[in-house]
Amino acid sequence: MEFKDFSRSINHTKLDKFADYLASGKIMGTTCKKCGSRYYPPRADCKKCFSDGMDWVELKGRGKLITFTSINVPPDYFDVGFKNLTPPFSKARYTACPIGILRLDNGLSIMGWIPGIALKEISVGLELVAVPVTLPDGTVTIKLCD
Numbered sequence: 640m641e642f643k644d645f646s647r648s649i650n651h652t653k654l655d656k657f658a659d660y661l662a663s664g665k666i667m668g669t670t671c672k673k674c675g676s677r678y679y680p681p682r683a684d685c686k687k688c689f690s691d692g693m694d695w696v697e698l699k700g701r702g703k704l705i706t707f708t709s710i711n712v713p714p715d716y717f718d719v720g721f722k723n724l725t726p727p728f729s730k731a732r733y734t735a736c737p738i739g740i741l742r743l744d745n746g747l748s749i750m751g752w753i754p755g756i757a758l759k760e761i762s763v764g765l766e767l768v769a770v771p772v773t774l775p776d777g778t779v780t781i782k783l784c785d
């Protein structure tokens with residue numbers, strides 16, 4: 640998968656494999672071989688010791704929601720399970736699309752859409768799991784689900 644299928648603003652990075660991993664169902668971070676620092680989103684170079692020796696590490700398991708908000712006019716490409724899609728500004732116009740940040744046990748945080756849970760049922764501390772999802776147009780994003 641091309642990195643542009645994950646990021647709308649960046650076509651190529653030293654971390655192109657991140658998009659390939661997402662397309663294969665894995666959310667990956669990096670760990671510095673020299674000092675052990677962990678990163679998500681993944682980094683190609685360690686910001687603590689400046690080493691470029693990194694290992695890919697899969698991030699999986701449940702985490703706790705540390706914050707969330709709702710976007711009422713999400714981008715056109717957004718369609719990971721919300722209903723009432725109506726153009727022209729957005730296919731999901733005026734439909735609350737919750738988005739949140741999940742903190743994993745290892746301390747790393749993953750941002751993702753929360754399409755399967757009603758906004759009124761979402762609260763900080765909710766235990767969720769982050770899962771890659773391929774949208775109808777072929778782009779890949781991350782959703783947080785039960």
Ligand SMILES: [Zn+2]
Pocket residue numbers: 671672673674675676685686687688689690
């Ligand atoms: Zn390092």
